[in-house]
Amino acid sequence: MSVSLLAQNLHGSEIIKIAGEINELKRQGQNIANLTIGDFDSNIYPIPDQLKKGIIEAYGDNHTNYPPADGMLNLRESVSAFLKSRYELDYAPNHILVSGGSRPLIYSIYKAIVDPGDRVIFPTPSWNNNHYCDLTCAEAIIVETRAEHNFMPTADEIRPHIKGAALLALCSPLNPTGTMFSKKDLEEICDLVIAENKTRKAGEKPLYILYDQIYSQLTFGHHEHFNPVSLRPELKDVVIFVDGASKCFASTGVRVGWGFGPAHVINHMKAIVGHIGAWAPKAEQVAMAKFLKNDVDVDSYLTKLKGNIQNSLTTLYDGFQQLKSEGFNVDAIEPMGAIYLTVKVDYSGKTTPDGKVLKTATDINFYLIKEAKVAFVPFSAFGTGEDVNWFRVSVGASTLQDIVALIPRIKGALGKLK
Numbered sequence: 419m420s421v422s423l424l425a426q427n428l429h430g431s432e433i434i435k436i437a438g439e440i441n442e443l444k445r446q447g448q449n450i451a452n453l454t455i456g457d458f459d460s461n462i463y464p465i466p467d468q469l470k471k472g473i474i475e476a477y478g479d480n481h482t483n484y485p486p487a488d489g490m491l492n493l494r495e496s497v498s499a500f501l502k503s504r505y506e507l508d509y510a511p512n513h514i515l516v517s518g519g520s521r522p523l524i525y526s527i528y529k530a531i532v533d534p535g536d537r538v539i540f541p542t543p544s545w546n547n548n549h550y551c552d553l554t555c556a557e558a559i560i561v562e563t564r565a566e567h568n569f570m571p572t573a574d575e576i577r578p579h580i581k582g583a584a585l586l587a588l589c590s591p592l593n594p595t596g597t598m599f600s601k602k603d604l605e606e607i608c609d610l611v612i613a614e615n616k617t618r619k620a621g622e623k624p625l626y627i628l629y630d631q632i633y634s635q636l637t638f639g640h641h642e643h644f645n646p647v648s649l650r651p652e653l654k655d656v657v658i659f660v661d662g663a664s665k666c667f668a669s670t671g672v673r674v675g676w677g678f679g680p681a682h683v684i685n686h687m688k689a690i691v692g693h694i695g696a697w698a699p700k701a702e703q704v705a706m707a708k709f710l711k712n713d714v715d716v717d718s719y720l721t722k723l724k725g726n727i728q729n730s731l732t733t734l735y736d737g738f739q740q741l742k743s744e745g746f747n748v749d750a751i752e753p754m755g756a757i758y759l760t761v762k763v764d765y766s767g768k769t770t771p772d773g774k775v776l777k778t779a780t781d782i783n784f785y786l787i788k789e790a791k792v793a794f795v796p797f798s799a800f801g802t803g804e805d806v807n808w809f810r811v812s813v814g815a816s817t818l819q820d821i822v823a824l825i826p827r828i829k830g831a832l833g834k835l836k
């Protein structure tokens with residue numbers, strides 16, 4: 419039976435396909451370390467206690483009806499204060515939109531800005547921009563990034579595509595790489611957007627920036643998070659931020675996201691989120707409003723979460739560096755933020771013990787799943803070519819002990835390749 423062209427052409431998640439393979443092996447009794455999902459195991463990383471209590475209390479108080487379309491005012495006030503204290507950003511509650519996690523914000527930004535056929539520029543690897551382009555019938559303009567530049571895009575790479583584009587979608591710290599913009603690189607991109615917008619006539623749609631900083635509270639060591647508006651305040655009218663609780667409070671299932679930006683865009687996003695009914699549940703909003711105000715609890719939760727995630731990432735990074743120093747064809751980029759490590763496993767063209775030649779990153783991944791009992795996600799799931807032998811490793815669903823144990827298994831599996 420025929421369905422819409424859009425439905426026919428929409429691709430499912432590549433990561434879910436890998437999950438299917440892992441589940442099949444698990445059904446056969448195998449124990450696979452699943453480092454594929456951009457999520458947390460809630461038994462290893464539970465949500466903040468005070469947030470959990472607040473949600474239960476809010477249900478006890480019968481906060482179970484529709485929330486306001488743009489989110490509870492007290493939550494938007496808490497977010498406003500959070501943005502001021504954590505980023506020095508000034509956004510009043512009417513410049514903030516709450517939704518059921520941050521995905522509806524991204525969709526509504528695309529819908530509020532992009533007309534069918536408009537050009538949307540985004541780097542690869544990156545998370546889901548291809549799907550949002552499909553959903554809005556946008557022309558996807560893909561900027562391929564380089565390992566030598568931590569897979570972050572540069573102004574020089576974006577420049578050839580910028581004339582007349584409608585949206586530039588950026589993310590830092592980046593899913594899938596766990597790397598971040600340097601101040602200089604982001605400044606150069608901001609200046610490019612400012613210069614492009616100066617060439618547009620009054621009344622013409624400007625080039626907007628979607629700035630996804632959902633991992634910005636999860637940064638490590640000396641790595642500092644930068645945003646376009648703090649660096650170039652004149653961009654405030656064209657930058658729409660995506661943010662929320664999913665990652666920094668390990669609350670992916672709680673579904674509270676917040677976006678902020680110019681009121682003329684936020685108001686349209688509010689109408690779109692309202693029509694699809696993608697609000698955050700009211701009780702969760704009530705609890706999040708209270709939790710965000712409590713700096714002591716927020717800080718102690720973040721310190722612990724960041725410490726544990728950084729420990730896992732660094733252990734894995736050191737393990738890969740050790741394998742590299744032993745002559746294995748692997749590499750890793752220093753972890754900077756988020757819950758991801760970028761690793762290279764460059765074994766295409768090699769033959770497995772049962773005589774199969776590994777041709778693509780997907781082949782290498784499935785070999786590691788079967789032989790080392792560990793699953794990563796090839797960057798091809800984030801829009802790169804199949805010849806790119808780099809992978810995302812997510813540590814949110816594994817204990818440190820699991821991570822320590824998998825390095826020898828990887829070493830054993832790679833050692834069997836000819």
Ligand SMILES: Cc1ncc(COP(=O)(O)O)c(C=O)c1O
Pocket residue numbers: 456518519520521522545589592593630632662664670674675
């Ligand atoms: C960069 C980025 N933005 C947004 C999201 C979506 O978050 P949420 O679960 O709040 O919808 C994710 C989830 O993986 C992400 O990695």
